[in-house]
Amino acid sequence: MDGDKQKIKHTDLPSGIVMSGIRPTGMVHLGNYFGAIRNYVRMQDEYECYFMIADLHSLTTHPDTSTLKSNVKRVIAENMACGLNPEKATFYCQSHLYETGELYLYLNMLAYKGELEKTVTFKDKARQHPENINAGLLTYPVLQTADIIMHRASLVPVGKDQEQHLEMARNFVVRFNHRYGEIFPEPHAFNYNEDLIKVPGLDGSGKMSKSENSMSTLYFGDDDDTIRKKVMKAKTDAGPTEANSPKPDYIDNIFTLMKLVSSDEVLTKYNNDYNNCNIRYGDMKKQLAEDMIQFIAPIRQKTQDILEDNQYLIEVMEKGAQKARISAEKTMKLVRESMGLNYF
Numbered sequence: 001m002d003g004d005k006q007k008i009k010h011t012d013l014p015s016g017i018v019m020s021g022i023r024p025t026g027m028v029h030l031g032n033y034f035g036a037i038r039n040y041v042r043m044q045d046e047y048e049c050y051f052m053i054a055d056l057h058s059l060t061t062h063p064d065t066s067t068l069k070s071n072v073k074r075v076i077a078e079n080m081a082c083g084l085n086p087e088k089a090t091f092y093c094q095s096h097l098y099e100t101g102e103l104y105l106y107l108n109m110l111a112y113k114g115e116l117e118k119t120v121t122f123k124d125k126a127r128q129h130p131e132n133i134n135a136g137l138l139t140y141p142v143l144q145t146a147d148i149i150m151h152r153a154s155l156v157p158v159g160k161d162q163e164q165h166l167e168m169a170r171n172f173v174v175r176f177n178h179r180y181g182e183i184f185p186e187p188h189a190f191n192y193n194e195d196l197i198k199v200p201g202l203d204g205s206g207k208m209s210k211s212e213n214s215m216s217t218l219y220f221g222d223d224d225d226t227i228r229k230k231v232m233k234a235k236t237d238a239g240p241t242e243a244n245s246p247k248p249d250y251i252d253n254i255f256t257l258m259k260l261v262s263s264d265e266v267l268t269k270y271n272n273d274y275n276n277c278n279i280r281y282g283d284m285k286k287q288l289a290e291d292m293i294q295f296i297a298p299i300r301q302k303t304q305d306i307l308e309d310n311q312y313l314i315e316v317m318e319k320g321a322q323k324a325r326i327s328a329e330k331t332m333k334l335v336r337e338s339m340g341l342n343y344f
């Protein structure tokens with residue numbers, strides 16, 4: 001009878017370890033905050049967390065490294081200004097963890113050319129940069145897998161665009177475990193129950209993102225006047241003519257943004273005004289702009305303070321690398337043993 005029961009392996013259970021990577025290309029914006037960083041800040045209190053700046057991944061599309069250091073430092077400072085705490089989470093820079101290169105090499109032997117070529121992000125980037133379709137780009141999901149399983153993490157807070165990479169990571173993990181021994185848990189996308197908040201752009205279409213039109217995205221680096229200018233430019237119309245009519249998308253977006261940063265009273269007032277057909281969009285946008293400034297300005301200032309203290313930033317990176325290395329060394333010892341690469 002007992003033989004019929006499927007034995008549960010320890011790698012079938014979630015490890016309770018969280019890992020995610022942050023690409024250091026572009027400035028942090030409101031969409032990053034509500035879509036990701038805010039969740040990291042909550043997770044760091046509840047889980048063992050590894051958050052990594054993916055500087056090596058950025059080389060797959062940005063081979064010019066002249067601005068890399070300043071980009072990496074800015075992203076570190078911005079995430080910390082948003083509440084990411086290097087005392088709570090292990091916050092490190094990918095290139096500082098040399099073990100990653102080794103694990104990536106082993107995993108490459110388990111990744112098939114065909115599946116890598118079918119990856120949507122690979123096909124997109126290959127189309128965008130036909131002059132630089134390098135092997136690093138092709139094996140991008142392999143490197144990402146190495147990042148995750150280096151800490152034997154199974155909980156990966158990422159958005160929808162990373163689902164396919166995680167599916168590939170699970171495949172690589174299953175192959176590794178099957179071939180060399182069950183040492184890695186399968187990684188899965190992990191977010192708090194509530195739906196991931198999509199922060200709409202200010203141009204009435206799509207979401208806030210760094211690659212889209214910069215006038216429709218609010219960055220934590222934007223000064224007060226820029227924030228005002230962007231918000232005031234958001235598309236509106238003459239207002240509803242019938243009570244309680246549905247909101248067009250571009251108006252709904254303004255309400256969504258208001259919900260993120262304004263008080264309940266303010267939101268209720270404008271909702272009532274809308275439903276009673278006496279909404280004044282000019283006033284609403286002025287209010288939204290000021291509430292945005294209240295939200296963004298302190299983070300901008302904190303980022304600036306951190307960036308001015310280069311010594312502190314270096315210390316954060318060094319300590320993060322040290323902590324990450326403790327976990328990586330343990331994993332790599334296990335990997336080499338299970339692969340039979342432990343000659344002495």
Ligand code: TRP
Pocket residue numbers: 019020021022023054057143144147148156158162
């Ligand atoms: N590919 C991720 C992105 O584009 C960044 C990333 C690198 C990552 N390594 C990771 C995400 C490990 C989660 C886990 O945003």
